[in-house]
Amino acid sequence: MTNTDWHAPPALLARFAHDPATVDDMTAASVEAHLVVCADCRAQLTAAISPAHVTASWDAIADRIDRPRPALLERVLHRIGVSSGLGRLLAATPALQGAGLLAICVLAAGAAVLSLTADAEGPFLVLAPLVPLAAVAASFTPAADPAGEAGVATPMHGAGLVIRRAIAVVGVTFGVLAAAALALPDVGPAAAAWVLPALALALGALALGTWLRVEVAVGVLSGAWLLAVWSVWLAGRDIPLADSATFSVNGQMSALAVAVVAAVVAATRRNHFATLEAFR
Amino acid sequence: VTARSDQDLLAAVADGDRGALRELHDRHAVWVSARLRRRCADGDIVDEAVQDTFVAVWKSAGRWDGRGEPAAWIWGIAIRRLIGVLRTRGRWSRAAAAVTESEIMVAAEDQVLVGVEHGDLAGALRDLSPELRAVVQATVLDGLTSREAGHLLGIPSGTVKTRMMRARIQLRGALA
Numbered sequence: 001m002t003n004t005d006w007h008a009p010p011a012l013l014a015r016f017a018h019d020p021a022t023v024d025d026m027t028a029a030s031v032e033a034h035l036v037v038c039a040d041c042r043a044q045l046t047a048a049i050s051p052a053h054v055t056a057s058w059d060a061i062a063d064r065i066d067r068p069r070p071a072l073l074e075r076v077l078h079r080i081g082v083s084s085g086l087g088r089l090l091a092a093t094p095a096l097q098g099a100g101l102l103a104i105c106v107l108a109a110g111a112a113v114l115s116l117t118a119d120a121e122g123p124f125l126v127l128a129p130l131v132p133l134a135a136v137a138a139s140f141t142p143a144a145d146p147a148g149e150a151g152v153a154t155p156m157h158g159a160g161l162v163i164r165r166a167i168a169v170v171g172v173t174f175g176v177l178a179a180a181a182l183a184l185p186d187v188g189p190a191a192a193a194w195v196l197p198a199l200a201l202a203l204g205a206l207a208l209g210t211w212l213r214v215e216v217a218v219g220v221l222s223g224a225w226l227l228a229v230w231s232v233w234l235a236g237r238d239i240p241l242a243d244s245a246t247f248s249v250n251g252q253m254s255a256l257a258v259a260v261v262a263a264v265v266a267a268t269r270r271n272h273f274a275t276l277e278a279f280r
Numbered sequence: 281v282t283a284r285s286d287q288d289l290l291a292a293v294a295d296g297d298r299g300a301l302r303e304l305h306d307r308h309a310v311w312v313s314a315r316l317r318r319r320c321a322d323g324d325i326v327d328e329a330v331q332d333t334f335v336a337v338w339k340s341a342g343r344w345d346g347r348g349e350p351a352a353w354i355w356g357i358a359i360r361r362l363i364g365v366l367r368t369r370g371r372w373s374r375a376a377a378a379v380t381e382s383e384i385m386v387a388a389e390d391q392v393l394v395g396v397e398h399g400d401l402a403g404a405l406r407d408l409s410p411e412l413r414a415v416v417q418a419t420v421l422d423g424l425t426s427r428e429a430g431h432l433l434g435i436p437s438g439t440v441k442t443r444m445m446r447a448r449i450q451l452r453g454a455l456a
Contacts, residue, residue, distance in 0.1 A: 016314050017310060017311075017314050020314045020315070020317045020318045021317065021318060021321070023318075025406075025413070026402050026405070026406065028318060029417070029421060032315055032318075032421065033421070035311050035315070035351070036349060036351050036352050036355060037349060037351070039286075039307075039351075042307060042308065042310075042311050042351070043307070045310060045311050045314065046306070046307065046309075046310040046311065048310075049310050053310075054305075054306055054309060054310060057305070057309050057313075057327070057330060057331070058302055058305050058306065058309075060327075060331050061301075061305060061331050061334045061335060061338075062298075062302075064331060064335050065298070065301075065335055065338050
């Protein structure tokens, strides 16, 4: 099939190497078809380009094949279109690394098991909102952050990083909790009553975190949540926990209101995140 | 020392020989890059696609079946990596513009030319509209599927098929 006697003129190969767009269509097509089968002409074409270009190209490739394989989460993030830098920052979020993720799963499963043994949604609805809160606390405690010191020097350090990580942590936690909620005795709208309180608490932690260290803010909010649920339940007398006012329409509306207020506060005070002050 | 053949190099790459990959790169990167630049005017995108290509060769050399021309196998990866990079960067329009002005093929053994033995092939191809030529080039010379060609040209794969059909009819008419 190949006519080995014929070779492309060296001048044409040089032009094809340097400025392929200037070669007319018919000639280019013929050269391309020939290059696939002719090592001599490929070598001739390569010789027309400065070896420095070839070396630079190889260096970039060598850099990539020598690079350690990114973590699974980082590859997933990259696949769904998150830029590689942001992907690495998010993947370095303590709560999203192996041990943290395991802890989230164990907490969510624990809450679901408690509900199953009690044969009521109550325990899950009370405990589930605390899981994202714990994850947020774990993520923003400076001592727990493997990229903490290095993070101070990055251009994205500050509010942008805190908010992006919070979204990632809360998103992952909600996914795990939603999966755990499927194990509840009665899967229905009532089984989703943890969502708005959890959102309110997580956003509340961010908002309070602009005044207090985030661990303190999380502690305060956890206590306040348990106290609120308990007192509302006592006031309601003799009904299952899941039916108390906290998880009724009014309770859900209150949680939504708290979430909105907290989001506004966190957004307007985003330059005051106390967790960052530790580094300054 | 006699130079190793491309086939030997690919087998060595499959065994994790980094030096063999470098040698393959030094032999093939320049012509692959030049050929990609005829399909995409953006040098950064082409550089990225060339890098992706050799990283892919490094990872999947074991999947080469040992037959055929390694250069053709590498080109098959390269044109698909170019499509991949264009897709992630979302710059369809640019690639489409570059390809519309682009070339066509004179290679044999393709479905367009089945049954055609005589005639002025180059002239017939030149008479195709740029849109039809771009489709003939992507599917015949680059060996892409209708879907891949659609991604490269930024048009639906159904449009690729209808344009290919029109090109085939026009070429048959011109060469009959």
